[in-house]
Amino acid sequence: xxxxxxxxxxxxxxxxxxxxxxxxxxxxxxxxxxxxxxxxxxxxxxxxxxxxxxxxxxxxxxxxxxxxxxxxxxxxxxxxxxxxxxxxxxxxxxxxxxxxxxxxxxxxxxxxxxxxxxxxxxxxxxxxxxxxxxxxxxxxxxxxxxxxxxxxxxxxxxxxxxxxxxxxxxxxxxxxxxxxxxxxxxxxxxxxxxxxxxxxxxxxxxxxxxxxxxxxxxxxxxxxxxxxxxxxxxxxxxxxxxxxxxxxxxxxx
Amino acid sequence: xxxxxxxxxxxxxxxxxxxxxxxxxxxxxxxxxxxxxxxxxxxxxxxxxxxxxxxxxxxxxxxxxxxxxxxxxxxxxxxxxxxxxxxxxxxxxxxxxxxxxxxxxxxxxxxxxxxxxxxxxxxxxxxxxxxxxxxxxxxxxxxxxxxxxxxxxxxxxxxxxxxxxxxxxxxxxxxxxxxxxxxxxxxxxxxxxxxxxxxxxxxxxxxxxxxxxxxxxxxxxxxxxxxxxxxxxxxxxxxxxxxxxxxxxxxx
Numbered sequence: 031x032x033x034x035x036x037x038x039x040x041x042x043x044x045x046x047x048x049x050x051x052x053x054x055x056x057x058x059x060x061x062x063x064x065x066x067x068x069x070x071x072x073x074x075x076x077x078x079x080x081x082x083x084x085x086x087x088x089x090x091x092x093x094x095x096x097x098x099x100x101x102x103x104x105x106x107x108x109x110x111x112x113x114x115x116x117x118x119x120x121x122x123x124x125x126x127x128x129x130x131x132x133x134x135x136x137x138x139x140x141x142x143x144x145x146x147x148x149x150x151x152x153x154x155x156x157x158x159x160x161x162x163x164x165x166x167x168x169x170x171x172x173x174x175x176x177x178x179x180x181x182x183x184x185x186x187x188x189x190x191x192x193x194x195x196x197x198x199x200x201x202x203x204x205x206x207x208x209x210x211x212x213x214x215x216x217x218x219x220x221x222x223x224x225x226x227x228x229x230x231x232x233x234x235x236x237x238x239x240x241x242x243x244x245x246x247x248x249x250x251x252x253x254x255x256x257x258x259x260x261x262x263x264x265x266x267x268x269x270x271x272x273x274x275x276x277x278x279x280x281x282x283x
Numbered sequence: 284x285x286x287x288x289x290x291x292x293x294x295x296x297x298x299x300x301x302x303x304x305x306x307x308x309x310x311x312x313x314x315x316x317x318x319x320x321x322x323x324x325x326x327x328x329x330x331x332x333x334x335x336x337x338x339x340x341x342x343x344x345x346x347x348x349x350x351x352x353x354x355x356x357x358x359x360x361x362x363x364x365x366x367x368x369x370x371x372x373x374x375x376x377x378x379x380x381x382x383x384x385x386x387x388x389x390x391x392x393x394x395x396x397x398x399x400x401x402x403x404x405x406x407x408x409x410x411x412x413x414x415x416x417x418x419x420x421x422x423x424x425x426x427x428x429x430x431x432x433x434x435x436x437x438x439x440x441x442x443x444x445x446x447x448x449x450x451x452x453x454x455x456x457x458x459x460x461x462x463x464x465x466x467x468x469x470x471x472x473x474x475x476x477x478x479x480x481x482x483x484x485x486x487x488x489x490x491x492x493x494x495x496x497x498x499x500x501x502x503x504x505x506x507x508x509x510x511x512x513x514x515x516x517x518x519x520x521x522x523x524x525x526x527x528x529x530x531x532x533x534x535x
Contacts (some may be wrong), residue, residue: 214310
């Protein structure tokens, strides 16, 4: 295990720099900058609530941009390596599959974290430039966004190993992200429905990660993020990782 | 090989543990059955829930409310420089009189309550939005019952919100035709960053009418210094000039 740690780091490092060098990363960064700056216009329309709107708009855009990029990367990373035969080269060396997958996931999460940090720096600069204070729970909101990304990116890695194309992985992961925010409303509907329908809906809810648990940005999560939130995020991420590892171990490379 | 076969079981166990730890989560938001989207807002609400962006969509509803309320129901304007944005009345002799838009904000605005209520249905923590809505309903549109309904709904999700209780008390005094008590009741609210500028304007007006020129000048100065609403800022400056002319510019 200890001997594999450098391998995990090497794969993660390689995966991270590959992401940063890609044109899509630059495009995402430019889009984020433009979108966050454009939120100034919306802020002006809110008159005395400009600070609140600017903060909310920026945080939502940061999350959506990071999500789009991280999902794109996660859904295409493994199929791309299989298609270009790079994965054969990697596994011809003494690289355990678990280390390879951990490195890939680590690289994707590191990229997401760097994207969040860069966009947050732009956003905070904009808020300060406009003469507003940074919202008190700002760092927790970013932490919550990162936990959401960790859960959904690891899920995308899992799906990418059995789906037919990166697009279908993107769609399935996107649906999971949406359902994750609906968890509280779905539970309400299950309680209302009662009977067999309610039971089935309630059971189906166990399959969906509750992303509202991390949604500090929206004031839905407890402040500061508690142990259950970190534990849940870690368990969902580990679960998807183990599922992906099982699928990867069954493939002939 | 044995380890490989254990992987799915371990994954399921982890997933179960995560779901179990999240099962105690209770949403702080109103249930979907309470979301009554006015106009064509249902799509936006769907997006707000799907993206976990209730705060942002509550902000957008607030902007829509201000645009709705900012649109004059009957558009009458004076062409005279310095008097744009409000109408001048004519007396029996045909002479034009200016009251600097004392009727500003008046009208029926039938969608005001549903739109204001929807802001806090989407995000019950948006206190400033609820205060703006309630104050406009009670003191501008003269519909205190609707303002009370809005604040009562707000209190359902924020039962310890003192600002709602303060405005409710002010509405009570307003119905009892006691303007001095209204001004005294809303005074603690004026220093709060979430206090709508419209309430500050009301407090300043009531203080001026009660002869508390110093207090009125202090509130107008605050509006001129902190508000981003140009109409209120221009009015505050005008009032400050008048008060300074009357020798009452300094707070007592």
